[in-house]
Amino acid sequence: MRAHSSRYGVFFVVVAGLFGCDATSPPGDTAPDGAAVDADDAAVTPDGPVFDARPADDAGDAREVIGVEIDPGNASLTARNGDRPTLALRAYGVRRDGARVVMPNGVWSLSDLRLGDINGDGLFTASGVGGGTVTVRVSVTGARAAVLNATTTLSVVVQRDVFDPPRPNLAAPFAGATLRNDPARATRVVYPLDGALMPNNVAPATLQWERGAEGDIYRVRIAKRHAVTTVYLEHTGNAFTFAHRVGAEAWRAAVESDLDDALTVTVDRWEMATGDVLAGSPVRVRFSHGAVYGSVYYWNLLAGRMARIRPDAATSVDLIPQPAPRMRDGTRCVACHTVSRDGRYLAAQTTTGAGMGGGVFDLTADLTVDPAPTVAAAGAFQCASFNPDGTRLVTCATDRWAGAFGMINPRTGADEPVTGLPTENATQPEWSPDGRNIAYIANVALDSQGNPVRGDLALLRDPGTRPTVFDAPRILHRGSALAMATPAGETDAYPTWSPNSRYLAFQHGVGAFSMTGPGALYLVERDGDGTPWRLDRANGGANGVESYRPTFSPFTTEEGGGRRLLWLAYFSRRDYGNAQAGTRGTRRRQIWVTAVEASPRAGEDPSHVGYWLPGQDVSTENLSAYWAAEACRMTGEVCRSSADCCGGACRPDPMDATRSTCQPPPPAECRRRGQTCGSTNDCCMGLMCYGNVCDMPPA
Numbered sequence: 001m002r003a004h005s006s007r008y009g010v011f012f013v014v015v016a017g018l019f020g021c022d023a024t025s026p027p028g029d030t031a032p033d034g035a036a037v038d039a040d041d042a043a044v045t046p047d048g049p050v051f052d053a054r055p056a057d058d059a060g061d062a063r064e065v066i067g068v069e070i071d072p073g074n075a076s077l078t079a080r081n082g083d084r085p086t087l088a089l090r091a092y093g094v095r096r097d098g099a100r101v102v103m104p105n106g107v108w109s110l111s112d113l114r115l116g117d118i119n120g121d122g123l124f125t126a127s128g129v130g131g132g133t134v135t136v137r138v139s140v141t142g143a144r145a146a147v148l149n150a151t152t153t154l155s156v157v158v159q160r161d162v163f164d165p166p167r168p169n170l171a172a173p174f175a176g177a178t179l180r181n182d183p184a185r186a187t188r189v190v191y192p193l194d195g196a197l198m199p200n201n202v203a204p205a206t207l208q209w210e211r212g213a214e215g216d217i218y219r220v221r222i223a224k225r226h227a228v229t230t231v232y233l234e235h236t237g238n239a240f241t242f243a244h245r246v247g248a249e250a251w252r253a254a255v256e257s258d259l260d261d262a263l264t265v266t267v268d269r270w271e272m273a274t275g276d277v278l279a280g281s282p283v284r285v286r287f288s289h290g291a292v293y294g295s296v297y298y299w300n301l302l303a304g305r306m307a308r309i310r311p312d313a314a315t316s317v318d319l320i321p322q323p324a325p326r327m328r329d330g331t332r333c334v335a336c337h338t339v340s341r342d343g344r345y346l347a348a349q350t351t352t353g354a355g356m357g358g359g360v361f362d363l364t365a366d367l368t369v370d371p372a373p374t375v376a377a378a379g380a381f382q383c384a385s386f387n388p389d390g391t392r393l394v395t396c397a398t399d400r401w402a403g404a405f406g407m408i409n410p411r412t413g414a415d416e417p418v419t420g421l422p423t424e425n426a427t428q429p430e431w432s433p434d435g436r437n438i439a440y441i442a443n444v445a446l447d448s449q450g451n452p453v454r455g456d457l458a459l460l461r462d463p464g465t466r467p468t469v470f471d472a473p474r475i476l477h478r479g480s481a482l483a484m485a486t487p488a489g490e491t492d493a494y495p496t497w498s499p500n501s502r503y504l505a506f507q508h509g510v511g512a513f514s515m516t517g518p519g520a521l522y523l524v525e526r527d528g529d530g531t532p533w534r535l536d537r538a539n540g541g542a543n544g545v546e547s548y549r550p551t552f553s554p555f556t557t558e559e560g561g562g563r564r565l566l567w568l569a570y571f572s573r574r575d576y577g578n579a580q581a582g583t584r585g586t587r588r589r590q591i592w593v594t595a596v597e598a599s600p601r602a603g604e605d606p607s608h609v610g611y612w613l614p615g616q617d618v619s620t621e622n623l624s625a626y627w628a629a630e631a632c633r634m635t636g637e638v639c640r641s642s643a644d645c646c647g648g649a650c651r652p653d654p655m656d657a658t659r660s661t662c663q664p665p666p667p668a669e670c671r672r673r674g675q676t677c678g679s680t681n682d683c684c685m686g687l688m689c690y691g692n693v694c695d696m697p698p699a
Contacts, residue, residue: 290557
């Protein structure tokens with residue numbers, strides 16, 4: 001292989017047989033030696049290099065071609081502000097005598113379609129969204145019908161400039177300026193957190209910083225190697241929030257470019273009072289290769305309502321805006337909720353005419369009516385958990401945070417026959433995804449206010465018999481084992497299962513609630529010796545004690561090389577951003593998410609620096625996140641679009657032309673990863689229906 005240079009970059013000549021190109025020839029065929037003409041020998045015109053080349057004569061030249069090359073080689077394009085630039089690539093055949101001919105009938109392809117596309121004539125068109133490096137390949141037919149291949153690389157850089165207010169002269173103070181390093185005056189980025197790891201479909205972040213005065217100008221750079229967005233903002237006075245919500249296209253470019261590289265956020269500032277341009281310190285964020293699905297259901301404490309956020313959509317909606325009012329004072333409240341793993345049912349404590357009770361709601365029904373309809377009454381309870389298929393609901397004490405467990409049919413409200421459930425001092429049950437265990441907090445002690453202040457993490461095994469007879473409980477971790485940890489205390493609380501039922505995350509601290517003391521998150525293996533990992537990075541460091549009530553996402557992401565990530569939602573009193581756009585200084589509870597390594601190593605923190613769940617109202621107290629699959633309609637149920645259906649498509653109902661229902665998919669159709677499903681049969685090869693979403697089988 002000989003490298004040649006031109007004003008277009010570097011390209012490679014590949015000759016079949018002699019230079020080891022990827023060629024397919026009839027048995028026994030041997031390509032003779034060939035020669036190549038250096039690009040430096042070619043005349044150059046304003047339109048590009050002109051080789052001693054002409055279109056191939058199919059009757060003669062093609063039979064003599066023994067190698068192929070692409071020109072220009074290793075080229076680069078820059079897409080600015082959403083433009084879609086093009087580059088014409090040509091395939092040149094190299095004959096036995098070393099002469100070149102243009103090969104018009106090459107088959108062109110790209111190694112990655114994120115950066116653009118290429119047509120049959122070799123014209124590459126950038127997407128204008130993602131940046132990076134892509135491999136271009138062309139295949140042609142040469143001597144003795146040999147298939148000759150050549151490859152080259154093509155780099156695409158995506159650049160965007162944003163002005164707020166829209167005045168290009170905001171960039172003037174930075175043109176040619178020398179950056180001054182002065183940490184005492186430099187702008188400090190406070191969100192995103194340095195080292196955070198986010199899923200690749202997370203909604204755009206709101207960048208936040210501190211320091212500056214009216215008239216100052218900020219230059220915000222959101223950069224990877226092949227994608228740079230530069231935002232210029234002017235400090236406009238008291239209403240200025242020291243923040244910038246990244247635009248959807250700029251965020252997408254940052255996420256999809258250079259997948260394995262960190263995104264760097266830097267905020268430089270021109271200080272009007274001194275004329276200095278102060279350099280900011282970079283904050284780095286990484287993105288996973290995989291996407292998260294489902295919805296996060298959480299409690300808006302001040303409103304007494306359930307809210308729902310799709311992690312990729314950044315919009316929050318009230319889930320049950322009109323529960324039944326309490327007769328004596330008209331109070332409306334929904335609390336202490338849990339959601340079935342398929343996202344179909346929500347069980348919660350609600351106000352009733354007489355006071356408080358429990359109800360089961362169908363999340364696919366119209367819940368905006370007043371009062372919202374229930375599927376069944378569940379009796380009063382403080383906590384509950386569905387079994388994997390949503391046919392049984394285990395509940396804890398009706399009037400206090402420790403007591404006996406019960407079990408009901410959530411579709412009817414009828415008691416289920418069961419033996420072996422705890423009869424005292426138990427709380428916070430959580431059924432494993434495989435249905436084999438219920439994790440809960442045993443040996444609970446309550447303070448004078450009725451709040452748990454001691455408890456051990458225990459497992460209750462379901463042997464699968466009907467009627468259910470649970471085995472004797474097993475203590476997996478004792479709260480007293482962390483009495484000298486940070487934070488101190490003897491209270492384990494709120495266990496949650498990883499999707500493969502192998503690990504449990506839980507909260508530990510002085511008490512079970514954020515109002516009773518500090519808390520931190522831990523991880524423990526179900527079949528291990530009970531030694532937990534402290535999730536330091538999720539907690540905000542080794543001394544972080546403001547993390548509560550974890551809930552695993554039912555989905556994992558695949559990162560390549562067999563590595564997988566779990567995703568854990570929790571709420572925290574830590575600062576989110578600054579005081580103007582975030583919650584700094586308020587200790588207001590907000591939902592955060594952290595990634596956790598699916599195969600943790602002994603002695604290593606398996607968590608990653610977390611991120612704030614986009615879409616929340618920063619003025620409200622948000623807690624008790626519960627992550628579940630999207631609620632979807634089964635075959636035969638009424639739908640508005642195919643996205644509503646667990647499998648198949650939304651089509652006119654064969655029995656009632658006035659409505660549409662979910663109909664089975666054609667035999668040749670399958671659901672791709674991330675799409676909803678009713679069973680594994682709906683999913684494409686290699687996927688399984690997990691929580692009504694097609695996904696890779698859990699590790």
